[in-house]
Amino acid sequence: MKEYRHPISDTLINGVRLGVGALIKRTDFYDCSDGTWRRAPSHSDGVRIQPGCETVFIRSKDLSLNANNLLGYLAINDFLVAKPIGSHWKVIPSLRWKSDGRMDWRVVDQACVPELVDYGLIFPHPEDRDVYQVTEIGKATLGT
Numbered sequence: 001m002k003e004y005r006h007p008i009s010d011t012l013i014n015g016v017r018l019g020v021g022a023l024i025k026r027t028d029f030y031d032c033s034d035g036t037w038r039r040a041p042s043h044s045d046g047v048r049i050q051p052g053c054e055t056v057f058i059r060s061k062d063l064s065l066n067a068n069n070l071l072g073y074l075a076i077n078d079f080l081v082a083k084p085i086g087s088h089w090k091v092i093p094s095l096r097w098k099s100d101g102r103m104d105w106r107v108v109d110q111a112c113v114p115e116l117v118d119y120g121l122i123f124p125h126p127e128d129r130d131v132y133q134v135t136e137i138g139k140a141t142l143g144t
Contacts, residue, residue, distance in 0.1 A: 001062045002141065009035030015058040019120030019137035022049045024057060031056040049120055059119065063141075066109040067116055072142050074122070075134045081113055081122060083130040089113045095128055 001014045013029060026045045032038040040057065049057060063071070074081065079091050082098045091105040092098055107113055113132070116122045121138035125131040 001060075004056065004058055006031050006035060006037060007056070008033070011035065011037060013037045013058050013060075015060040016063060016119055016121075016141060017137050018049055018057040018059055019123065019135040020049050020051050020053070021123045021135075022057070022059075022118060022120030023047070024049065025059070027060070029058045029060065063119065063121075064109075064112065064115060067112040070107060070109070070112045071116055071121055071134065071138055075139050075142055080125060081107065081132045083132075092131070095125065095131055098128065098131055 001016060004013050004015065004017060005011070006013070008031070015029070018024070018028065024040050024044045024047050026040055026042055028040045029037040030040055037058065073079065074091070077093075079093055080095070082090050082092050084090075085099070089107040089110055090103070091107060092103055097103040113122070116138070117132065121135055121141060122132040123135050125133050
């Protein structure tokens, strides 16, 4: 987990910053305007973080080791992840490889991809909603 500072009070919190597309959970924290980190209100449970949202949301549950490794692999190589056409998620180097049957770099731990989506660390590509790319927050999570 990384350490984050509140933008007003400089108070520290440990966790993973949530990105665009993440579903907020009641157990997540946000940077309240009074300078404290507060639990997300119950009415925000299940709300998706939208582009342009300036509120910082932190989840105190760390990524699984496999999800963290996959995120690093995708970010460092600038790879994408394609939704399962058959039975598995696969890593692809570019959009044009999505449907090419010769390209089958399977994600070993299939649960990693939904976990990265849940945290908003990967998000659908603007040109193809069945392909996900690493977000800026995903890259910052790794320090890349």
